[in-house]
Amino acid sequence: MRMNIHFKNRVACIGAGLTLFRRRLFETPRELAWEAAKQALENAGMELKDIDCVVFGSAPDAFDGIHMQGEYMVDGAGGYKKPFTRVYVGGGTGVFSVIAGWWHVASGLCDKVLVVAEEKMSPALPHPQYVFHHIFDPITDKPLGVNLIWIFALEMHRYMYKYNIKKEDIALVSVKNKRNALDHPAAQLGAKITVEDVLNSEVLVWPVQRLDISPVSDGAGALILTSEEYAKQYTDTPVWIDGVGWNLDTTYWTNRDLAFPKYLYYAGKMAYRMAGIHNPRKEIDVAEVYDPFDYKELHHMEGLQLARKGEAPILTREGVTERDGDLPINPSGGLLGVGNPIAAAGIMKVAEIFWQLRKEAGKRQVAKDPTTGLAQAWGDLMQIGTVVIMRV
Amino acid sequence: MDKNVKLPGTPYSSDDFKKGKIPYVEDVPKARYTWSAGIAMSRFLEELKNGRIVARKCHECGRVYVPPRMFCSYCFRPTDEWVYVKDTGRVNTAVVSYIGADRGKLGEPLVVAVIELDGASEGMGILHKLGNVDPEDVKNRKVFNMRVRAVWKKPEEREGAITDILYFEPIE
Numbered sequence: 396m397r398m399n400i401h402f403k404n405r406v407a408c409i410g411a412g413l414t415l416f417r418r419r420l421f422e423t424p425r426e427l428a429w430e431a432a433k434q435a436l437e438n439a440g441m442e443l444k445d446i447d448c449v450v451f452g453s454a455p456d457a458f459d460g461i462h463m464q465g466e467y468m469v470d471g472a473g474g475y476k477k478p479f480t481r482v483y484v485g486g487g488t489g490v491f492s493v494i495a496g497w498w499h500v501a502s503g504l505c506d507k508v509l510v511v512a513e514e515k516m517s518p519a520l521p522h523p524q525y526v527f528h529h530i531f532d533p534i535t536d537k538p539l540g541v542n543l544i545w546i547f548a549l550e551m552h553r554y555m556y557k558y559n560i561k562k563e564d565i566a567l568v569s570v571k572n573k574r575n576a577l578d579h580p581a582a583q584l585g586a587k588i589t590v591e592d593v594l595n596s597e598v599l600v601w602p603v604q605r606l607d608i609s610p611v612s613d614g615a616g617a618l619i620l621t622s623e624e625y626a627k628q629y630t631d632t633p634v635w636i637d638g639v640g641w642n643l644d645t646t647y648w649t650n651r652d653l654a655f656p657k658y659l660y661y662a663g664k665m666a667y668r669m670a671g672i673h674n675p676r677k678e679i680d681v682a683e684v685y686d687p688f689d690y691k692e693l694h695h696m697e698g699l700q701l702a703r704k705g706e707a708p709i710l711t712r713e714g715v716t717e718r719d720g721d722l723p724i725n726p727s728g729g730l731l732g733v734g735n736p737i738a739a740a741g742i743m744k745v746a747e748i749f750w751q752l753r754k755e756a757g758k759r760q761v762a763k764d765p766t767t768g769l770a771q772a773w774g775d776l777m778q779i780g781t782v783v784i785m786r787v
Numbered sequence: 788m789d790k791n792v793k794l795p796g797t798p799y800s801s802d803d804f805k806k807g808k809i810p811y812v813e814d815v816p817k818a819r820y821t822w823s824a825g826i827a828m829s830r831f832l833e834e835l836k837n838g839r840i841v842a843r844k845c846h847e848c849g850r851v852y853v854p855p856r857m858f859c860s861y862c863f864r865p866t867d868e869w870v871y872v873k874d875t876g877r878v879n880t881a882v883v884s885y886i887g888a889d890r891g892k893l894g895e896p897l898v899v900a901v902i903e904l905d906g907a908s909e910g911m912g913i914l915h916k917l918g919n920v921d922p923e924d925v926k927n928r929k930v931f932n933m934r935v936r937a938v939w940k941k942p943e944e945r946e947g948a949i950t951d952i953l954y955f956e957p958i959e
């Protein structure tokens with residue numbers, strides 16, 4: 396792919412805000428977005444009048460049953476009487492909203508952008524899972540009674556088969572992330588669990604068990620992005636967004652290579668090229684990779700070239716991906732531990748890299764001295780990778 | 788942001804909701820849809836009634852697409868030819884589902900798979916159910932690469948749907 400990597404503005408992240416992540420929050424989507432946005436503005440030392448334009452992200456409208464969520468959210472997200480854009484790429488939305496905010500600034504179109512993501516999955520009854528039934532092809536897939544977890548289980552099993560991976564090794568991801576989440580202020584499911592707990596939890600679709608999966612959540616998050624000129628006016632500690640990438644594989648998911656996430660390989664390559672990274676395993680100090688399922692953390696590490704094919708479970712077993720390891724992965728606790736309000740979870744990941752690089756992560760701070768971090772999400776019909784690379 | 792920061796948000800439980808402690812409104816959208824099957828899939832569904840699986844071939848790259856499509860995603864040009872693929876194939880991956888589409892428990896576990904049909908391009912699988920396969924053989928991964936064939940509904944019961952194939956079963 397040919398790509399212009401010379402931009403008008405270098406882009407900084409200078410503020411972040413989050414709400415609690417919980418199974419059910421009483422606040423409306425607008426109220427949650429407002430809380431997160433207000434906090435991000437305060438964190439950056441800004442008011443809404445300082446913001447040039449607003450990017451908003453949320454996942455399928457069918458979760459909260461409100462169509463055209465962009466217009467519904469405009470007041471809560473701070474977009475009133477401003478250039479306002481809603482972006483949507485399913486589970487990849489949170490990180491993609493940051494990419495969209497980035498191009499507003501990098502292009503020179505705006506100097507100060509508020510990025511907000513919000514999700515309420517709780518309104519859908521009897522269970523938000525059923526909403527996912529409607530993302531599948533109505534002719535080939537839906538008549539078979541497809542459940543969202545089928546597609547993950549089929550992918551996980553293919554990955555396990557191809558590289559001869561044990562469930563015990565995959566379960567270590569869930570153990571690590573839920574433990575990490577004990578130190579996160581927004582966390583829904585921080586817990587001390589064991590590999591046995593995962594292996595003894597309810598089998599939903601073999602090989603996927605209940606503790607292999609992130610929860611259903613409500614929550615919101617927000618970030619402030621600015622050009623270099625303004626970043627220096629507001630803070631001494633900007634975190635630069637030096638690379639972005641995204642890529643989609645075919646929607647005909649049964650035609651894909653299920654053992655290796657090519658969409659992410661290409662998205663990562665795009666972001667690495669922009670950031671001038673030649674050896675991701677050596678140059679990325681800390682990463683938040685998308686972990687709605689425990690095997691997906693491993694799958695995504697390999698897609699991002701943070702591990703060789705089939706090597707991620709070995710690195711995990713050796714402790715390399717722990718907070719005090721050589722390549723800390725999901726020090727926040729990830730979606731498995733902090734929770735998965737879809738679009739907001741992507742913002743949470745970018746915010747974690749922002750705090751890690753500013754050494755503001757408190758008990759979650761990784762042992763090494765990180766200067767380059769990566770945040771990633773995954774979505775649409777399990778086919779998009781969205782990546783940002785950040786530096787101090 | 789440290790662990791001790793107090794974040795906004797007011798959690799509540801499903802119990803609060805059922806006991807009426809949470810003010811709310813409720814609505815059940817009565818949306819119904821009819822999806823026209825389009826050019827490629829109409830022929831595909833029609834051929835299922837005949838007990839055949841039809842695909843489209845691209846002469847530029849040689850890909851045989853199943854389910855069929857009128858354009859090649861790869862070359863981004865029209866596909867050229869209808870070709871039949873066999874109703875036999877090989878299991879690419881398989882799982883055992885204990886839950887249905889609404890996440891409710893199934894009475895009997897269901898084995899589902901991605902099946903690569905004979906005659907389709909490599910990796911060009913379809914989703915379907917497996918019958919007469921022991922869930923244990925899924926768990927111990929014996930099912931991978933297993934040769935399978937379609938078990939069809941009786942001709943008079945077929946309606947032009949993917950469910951005209953009841954399931955795929957192992958070839959002895």
Ligand SMILES: [Zn+2]
Nearest residue numbers: 845848859862
């Ligand atoms: Zn072609």
